[in-house]
Amino acid sequence: MKAVITVVGRDTVGILAKVASVCADHNANIVDVSQAVLSEMFTMVMVVDISDLNSEFSGLQNALSALGDTIGMKIHVMHEDIFNSMHRI
Amino acid sequence: MLNTTDILETIRMIDHENLDIRTVTMGISLLSCADADIARSCAKIYEKICRLAEKLVPTAESIEKMYGIPIINKRLSVTPVSMLTAVSGGDPVLYAKTLERAAQTVGVNFVGGYSALVQKGFAAGERELIRSIPEALSVTERVCSSVNIGSTKAGINMDAVGLMGGIILEAAKNTADKNCMGAAKIVVFCNAPEDNPFMAGAFHGVGEPDCVINVGVSGPGAVRSALTKCPDGDLTEVADVIKRTAFKITRMGQLVGKSVSERLGVPFGIVDLSLAPTPAVGDSVAHIIEEMGIEVCGAHGTTAALALLNDAVKKGGVMASSHVGGLSGAFIPVSEDAGMIDAARSGDLSIEKLEAMTSVCSVGLDMIVIPGDTSPSTIAAIIADEAAIGMVNSKTTAVRVIPAIGRQAGEELEFGGLFGSGPIMKLHNDRSSEKFILRGGRIPAPMQSLKN
Numbered sequence A: 001m002k003a004v005i006t007v008v009g010r011d012t013v014g015i016l017a018k019v020a021s022v023c024a025d026h027n028a029n030i031v032d033v034s035q036a037v038l039s040e041m042f043t044m045v046m047v048v049d050i051s052d053l054n055s056e057f058s059g060l061q062n063a064l065s066a067l068g069d070t071i072g073m074k075i076h077v078m079h080e081d082i083f084n085s086m087h088r089i
Numbered sequence B: 001m002l003n004t005t006d007i008l009e010t011i012r013m014i015d016h017e018n019l020d021i022r023t024v025t026m027g028i029s030l031l032s033c034a035d036a037d038i039a040r041s042c043a044k045i046y047e048k049i050c051r052l053a054e055k056l057v058p059t060a061e062s063i064e065k066m067y068g069i070p071i072i073n074k075r076l077s078v079t080p081v082s083m084l085t086a087v088s089g090g091d092p093v094l095y096a097k098t099l100e101r102a103a104q105t106v107g108v109n110f111v112g113g114y115s116a117l118v119q120k121g122f123a124a125g126e127r128e129l130i131r132s133i134p135e136a137l138s139v140t141e142r143v144c145s146s147v148n149i150g151s152t153k154a155g156i157n158m159d160a161v162g163l164m165g166g167i168i169l170e171a172a173k174n175t176a177d178k179n180c181m182g183a184a185k186i187v188v189f190c191n192a193p194e195d196n197p198f199m200a201g202a203f204h205g206v207g208e209p210d211c212v213i214n215v216g217v218s219g220p221g222a223v224r225s226a227l228t229k230c231p232d233g234d235l236t237e238v239a240d241v242i243k244r245t246a247f248k249i250t251r252m253g254q255l256v257g258k259s260v261s262e263r264l265g266v267p268f269g270i271v272d273l274s275l276a277p278t279p280a281v282g283d284s285v286a287h288i289i290e291e292m293g294i295e296v297c298g299a300h301g302t303t304a305a306l307a308l309l310n311d312a313v314k315k316g317g318v319m320a321s322s323h324v325g326g327l328s329g330a331f332i333p334v335s336e337d338a339g340m341i342d343a344a345r346s347g348d349l350s351i352e353k354l355e356a357m358t359s360v361c362s363v364g365l366d367m368i369v370i371p372g373d374t375s376p377s378t379i380a381a382i383i384a385d386e387a388a389i390g391m392v393n394s395k396t397t398a399v400r401v402i403p404a405i406g407r408q409a410g411e412e413l414e415f416g417g418l419f420g421s422g423p424i425m426k427l428h429n430d431r432s433s434e435k436f437i438l439r440g441g442r443i444p445a446p447m448q449s450l451k452n
Helices: A015-025 A057-071 A080-087 B004-016 B038-053 B056-067 B082-088 B093-106 B126-139 B158-174 B220-228 B235-264 B285-291 B302-318 B338-345 B351-357 B376-392 B434-439
Strands: A002-010 A029-038 A041-049 A074-079 B021-028 B071-078 B110-117 B143-151 B155-157 B186-190 B211-217 B268-272 B365-371 B397-404 B412-414 B421-423
Touching: A002 A015, A002 A057, A002 A080, A002 B004, A015 A029, A015 A041, A015 A057, A041 B004, A057 A074, A057 B056, A074 A080, A074 B004, A074 B056, A080 B004, A080 B235, B004 B220, B021 B038, B021 B056, B021 B235, B038 B071, B038 B082, B038 B093, B056 B071, B056 B235, B071 B093, B082 B110, B082 B126, B093 B110, B093 B126, B093 B143, B110 B126, B126 B143, B126 B158, B143 B158, B143 B376, B155 B158, B155 B376, B158 B186, B158 B376, B158 B397, B158 B434, B186 B376, B211 B235, B220 B235, B220 B285, B235 B268, B235 B302, B285 B302, B285 B338, B302 B351, B338 B421, B351 B365, B351 B376, B365 B376, B365 B421, B376 B397, B376 B434
Parallel strands: B021 B071, B071 B110, B110 B143, B143 B186, B211 B268, B365 B397
Antiparallel strands: A002 A041, A002 A074, A029 A041, B021 B211, B143 B155, B186 B397, B412 B421
16 A cells, blocks of 8 residues: 655755655655755655554654644645546546 | 656645535435334434444545545435325424434534425425425524426426425525525425435435445536646637546546445445535636636626536546436536626626526526515526426426525625625516416426437
């Protein structure tokens, strides 16, 4: 089971590290990361394996959205099925 | 592998374009609760609803969180209550109060099914139920009512049409201190669908299973935003863009419906492919029509644009879902659509144009505020016109008009929330339709009914 973490906001130092550290705390294994900075707007998409989470899925969501609030970025964590069903036939 | 552009598109649709699941509605059959003793019947209803729907709201909320997609409403639809009053007799309002209590216990915001199906005539209990609607809606908050007065197969029951004119007016008068909200919770149908998840017209048809999950999607904002990227395309391209967007929106509905039904162990019924607007800016069907190149919704060309939109939504959605049903089409509820409110306010959108629009899209004259001094026979005549469109075109049409008691055309009625606010529309009520309505009887089913 995988989830997609998206981080959007103004680019600053250490975003990737902070997000990765929350993932590690929850035992979410990062399987893919892509990021781009366009005119100072930072966009990162991270795919994580959530099969062996050490908390509820909502625990990871809450921790990341709290992190988003602290660093002033918008962080979403959504189950990959929503993207698969919307964009695949 | 997932593509970054696709992921960001989904997030943009949810965050900025008001994409959401409008409703997850659990349909519950109450036929097993019928009892000759009305108190026992009510007790069985309360028990059955609370047992089956106990986990509906928490389950929907956890799916909402998992997929990051808002599910705005969790609702219930039940077997038309007239079928229970037929067995038990007694005061039908007791059923309304039971439904209200059960809805409160399980935490849903509406329960639909205070209904009667009288397209061909009144059976036992149906007249009594219809007469009790105004009282039932004034003593409850979450109960919604609908009456099917016509169908392509049966024709139009004009006695019921005449009766409903007065019932709507009375429901508005009974709730005059609450912005006439009673009338906003009554829908008069022709060809009512039995699996519609949307309020106020939802009920659980007799052909449905004991319990079922139906889902209604939304997303006018996402469609409009997709169209802004095609400013100069011809109308074939416009239709293609709408189809692609409708496909994505519906897939999401299908995913959510399937997940909720699997978790609850209840069969998944249908996805209703409707574009349901809200008063929020950027969530308007009128604005899609305007994006296509009509200066303001209601101008000439509006009906054609709406026909294109409605058809493209269905074509895009039908492949995205295993079962499509309900109303499935674009809704045009005036008070719930920011663009329609503006067009009605400026006088560009008239009730006649709305009536024409209903012949090419889903539902009918929906959430239209009319002057409070409109006569019951004029309301009945509005219903008859709309039902005739549905009957002849083998489609669902409905009327949900709200007489604004003590107010005149040009003033406004503010409902708040999803119901929005509505400018009072001008009618031709200086001319009477009373004699036609008083004739009563039944308008025979049209040739279209003879398909065998």
